[in-house]
Amino acid sequence: MALGLSDQQSCHCRCAGDGRPLTSRGYRTRPHAERIPPGRRPDRPARHPRDTAKANPASTGLADFLVTRLDVTDPAGIELAVKEALDRFGAIDALVNAAGYGQVGAVEEVSADELRDQFETNVVGVVQVIQAVLPHMRERGSGHILNIGSMGGHVSLPTMAVYCASKSAVQNLTEGLAAEVGPLGIRVTLVEPAGFNTQFATNSALPAPSIPAYAPAYATMAAFDKQAVRSTPPDALG
Incomplete structure (x- = not known):
């Protein structure tokens, strides 16, 4: 989750998944700080643990900048992070939920634990962060929640069905949420990218078993x- 001051001296929250800063994934919009969650259940080791000292160097020396670690599957940690942001900056203007990773594998290959982990991070984690921030936004009568979905939320792909199912859930969740909180003055945006030259493949998880019969699906x-058409991340444009 990224925390930093907006022009109104309040906070923008950005959730990036898999222990990698959001800016390394190609979805950067403004140079706020990063919260770097492991993106896994608390009882399972992170696949890409990151040291907060390795956050975006652009944050170095900025007084109004908060960098901390957050696991989006840890409700207590989420509440603590939101409180820390509010204590530091006084308000939260926007929340960007980009936490997530791709579970690769044919449906038969993916274990029940891998399925649960995928939804714990990509769906449950998103909901938990929203639930932690919404009371503050409702009290203020304003705010903006942006959820990062995927083209896969519309069209599922072979060996990516579990990931696509999680992004379909994010899509439907976001549409319903928008109808709920719109009358309260809170805006909701769903971003569904297609091909981006990011580290998505590096962050993806492979299934433990491999069934030869699915080789054509992988091909x-x-x-x-x-x-696939690839877009250049903003950070790479120079």
Whole structure:
């Protein structure tokens, strides 16, 4: 989650998944600080643990900048992080939920634990962060929640069905949320990118078993990936 001051001396929250700063994934919009969650259940080791000292160097020397570690699957940690932000900055203007990773594998290959982990981070984690921030936004009568979905929320892909299912859940969650909080003065935006040159593949998890019968499905996905249109992340534009 990224925390930093806006022009109104309040806070923007940005949740980035898999222990990597949001700016390394290509979805950067403003240079606020990063909260860097492991993106896994508390009882399971993070696949990409990160040291907060390795956050975006642009934050160095900025007084109105907060960098801390957050696991989006840890409700107590989320509440503490939100409180820390409010104590530091007084208000939260915007929340960007970008926590997530891709579980690769044919449906038969993905274990129940891998399925749960995927939804714990990509869906439950998003809901828990929203629930922690919404009371403050309701009290103020304003705010903006941006959820990062995926093209996969519309069209599922072979060997990515579990990931796509989680992003479909984010899409429906966001649409319902918008109808609930819109009358309260809170805006909700769903961002559904297609191909981006980010570290998504590096952050993805592979299934423990590999069933040879699904080799054609993996080949289909590899061919799709090669022909997919790729966008250049803003940070790489110079």
